[in-house]
Amino acid sequence: MKSLKAKFRKSDTNEWNKNDDRLLQAVENGDVEKVASLLGKKGASATKQNSEGKTAFHLAAAKGYVEYLRVMFTHGVDVTVQDTTGHSALHLAAKNGHHECIRKLLQSKCPAEDIDSSGKTALHYAMAGGCLQAVQVLYEHKSPVNFKDLDGNIPLLLAVQNGHTEVCCFLLDHGADVNSRDKNGRTALMLACEIGNSNIVEALIKKGTDINLVDSLGHNALHYSKLSENAGIQSPLLSKISQDADLKTPTKPKQHEQVSKISSERSGTPKKNALEESERNKEKVRELEEKLVKREKGAVIKPPVEEYEEMKSSYCSVIENMNKEKVFLFEKYQEAQEEIMKLKDTLKIQITQEASDEAGDMKEAMNRMIDELNKQVSELLQLYKEAQAELEDYRKRKSLEDVTAEYIHKAEHEKLMQVSNVSRAKAEEALSEMKSQYSKVLNELTQLKQLVDTQKENFVSITEHLQVITTLRTTGKEMEETIGRLKEHLASKEVEVAKLEKQLLEEKAAMTDAMVPRSSYEKLQSSLESEVSVLTLKLKESVKEKEKVHSEVSQVQSEVSQVKREKENIQTLLKSKEEEINELLQKFQQAQEEIAEMKRYSESSSKLEEDKDKKINEMSKEVTKLKEALNSLSQLSYSTSSSKRQNQQLEVLQQQVKQLQNQLAECKKHHQEVISVYRMHLLYAVQGQMDEDVQKVLTQILTMCKNQSQKK
Incomplete structure (x- = not known):
């Protein structure tokens, strides 16, 4: 469980x-x-x-x-x-x-x-x-x-x-x-x-x-x-x-020397063989020519068939020998061309190992030499082809099927001899040209070998060359990176160029649509040129008139500007004078009003003085009464025994009397000061020499007086 x-x-x-x-x-x-x-x-x-x-x-x-x-x-x-x-x-x-x-x-x-x-x-x-x-x-x-x-x-x-x-x-x-x-x-x-x-x-x-x-x-x-x-x-x-x-594949200088020796040996042996064979063929041709001449002298109109066959066989043998010689020369030419290609390869390898400007110049010279050799080789090929074509034509003409009878006519025989002589001469010329060109090729090959030897002497050691190559490779990689970036930039620019080319094509199409035929354009141009010449004359005249008018207008404008300035100066003076007059009028009115108000105020102040005098009199009367009362009280104090309360009341009354006397004295002083001040201001007002502060105060007093009168 x-x-x-x-x-x-x-x-x-x-x-x-x-x-x-x-x-x-x-x-x-x-x-x-x-x-x-x-x-x-x-x-x-x-x-x-x-x-x-x-x-x-x-x-x-x-x-x-x-x-x-x-x-x-x-x-x-x-x-x-x-x-x-x-x-x-x-x-x-x-x-x-x-x-x-x-x-x-x-x-x-x-x-x-x-x-x-x-x-x-x-x-x-x-x-x-x-x-x-x-x-x-x-x-x-x-x-x-x-x-x-x-x-x-x-x-x-x-x-x-x-x-x-x-x-x-x-x-x-x-x-x-x-x-x-x-x-x-x-x-x-x-x-x-x-x-x-x-x-x-x-x-x-x-x-x-x-x-x-x-x-x-x-x-x-x-x-x-x-x-x-x-x-x-x-x-x-x-x-x-x-x-x-x-x-x-690093090539050593010893190997180059061996290659050059072998190539020279190869080029030397075919040259000797070709010369010997060409001399033999020439001798055979001469012998045949001599035989032909002898036979022509002692020949009848119809020569025998045996002699003709002998001639034919000898001629065919000569042609075969010439063909063999040409084939041999062509083989030698191919061998020479192969040697040239080998030399080219060796030169390319050597040129890749070079790291100087002199090597570049040598490379260009070698390339030129090679190009010239190639041209000469092509010319030799053409000559060989032409000779071969002539031989084939001759064979076709002189084949055994063309022999229709046992005997040949003398005229035909002479024609054949002429043709054979011409072809033989051409073949000899071709052979001589081939030999001369072959000798030129051999000379150029020797020159190339000499150049190769000089380049070998001028070459740098492999270690130094490798160091140069490594540095060049690093720089080349950096350049490739920059080239990649530039290619990207170029691609963007090419896109922009394509867009611009499209726009250009569109504009060209629009221009072609808007183009006018040349005849009408020339007519229009001539008519327009005549109109332009007329208009230019008119323009010159109008320009002269314009210059005159412009000079007059400039003078008038200068005069007008002077008048305007004078007018402006006068207006400014007038305005300033008017302002001064207005200010003086305002001051005059204010002074009149102030004088009137001061008169009123002086009248009111005189009334106030009278009232004050009355009050002072009344106060003096009361004071006298109080003094009398005090005297009576003092007498009563002597006579009767007053209480303490009465004494206190007396003291209070005495104090009040003193205060009233002091107030009276202060009021008199203040009243006199006010009267003196008012008198001074009235005098200044009459003379027109009142301060601004005083004017402000007087205006305030006048406004207060007006307000009081209105309230009453």
Whole structure:
């Protein structure tokens, strides 16, 4: 019973439940706290798979959530678990380029060499994605660099297929196999040429990749470079091929000397043989001619058939000898041409090894000599063909079928002799020309050999030459890079030029549509020129009149401008005078008003003085009364014994009297000051010398007085 219960519990824990579903949703939504709380519950696991084969652990690695992975590691997650597709968390992190997740997984003892169902490691996916940081982390943790998947691809091949240059350079610097092949036998160089990535091609060539390797179909890297759209990929491949060829076939000066000796020996022997044979043939021809002359002298009108056959056989033998001589000369000509081709090849090899301007000049001279030799050879061929054609014609004419009778007529015999003499003369001329041309060719060959010897003497040592070549190659590569950039720039410019050419064509078409026939155009031009001449005369006259009018107008304008200035000056003076008059009038009116108001105020002030005098009199009377009262009170105090209250009242009254006296004195002083001030202001007002502040104060007083009068 206990074992059954334990089995049921295990099955319950491995089944997908609500907590697992919530955990997966929390990872998708990015809620760290919820993930931590759900992992703490019973039955929840980060490595459980749902119906689609997803797990929370793999999802966190695929999305690059490092914090989620830390939380999951604290709850004891199996790092090597794979999903339904056979991918581990490390594979998914590398596939999506999350280098921090990769570092965390590798630190938690996740094996870097784990493979999925397709045999790929995490480095394969990182290289395919092109994430340099992820590749660096995997390399630091000793991920295998040259491990092949089921398709035979190492990580470098996947990076090349996807065109990731930086990652390729990193792996090439850290021990990647440059010549590794996939199932189809293709190398990294072939794949780079196929996609048209020149940077990867150059990096692979620098690392010493083999250009001559062939895939399963027999195609090399140069074939794939021709298939790509980038035409600039072929240049580094061709330069590498030429470098390999130069390193494989370095010619020594001793070998050159041996070649020149052999060629001279070969050229010398056929020359002697040809001359000897030509002399023999000439002697035979002379003998035959002598025989013919003798027979013509002692011949009858109808010569015998035997003599004719002898003549015919001798003539045929001469022709055969001439043919043999021509064939021999043609063979010698071919041998000479082969020697020229060999010399050309040797010269080309030597010219490729040269690194100076003098070598270039020598090359041009040699090319010219070779061209001249080729021309002479072609001329010799033409002469040979012409001679051969003449021989064939003669054979056709003099075949055995044409002999109709046993005897031949003397006239026909003479004609035949003339034809044979002419053909013989032509053949001799052709032979002499062939000999002269052959001697020229031999002379030129000797000159070429001398040039080769001089070049050998002027050649630089191989080590120095190799150093120069290496420097030139480096500069050549740099130039190729600049040329590539310039080609791109040229392509853009060519597009612009094409557009401009289209516009030009359209404009030309429009111009052609708008063109007029030449006759009508000339008529119009002549008529227009006459009109233009008339109009130019009129224009000159009108210009002269215009200049006169312009001078008069300028004078009038100057006079008008002077008058305007004077007028403006007068107007400004008038305005200033008018303003001064207006200001004076305003001041005069204000002064009159102020004088009138001052008069009124003086009258009112006199009334006020009278009132004040009255009040002062009244006050003085009251004071006297009070003094009398005080005296009476003092007498009463002596006479009677007053109380304390009366004494206090007396003191109070005395104080009040003193205050009133002081107030009276102050009022008198103030009154006198005010009167003096008013008198001064009135005098200034009468004289017209009043201050602005005083005027303002007076205007305020007047306004106050007016307001008081209106209120009353």
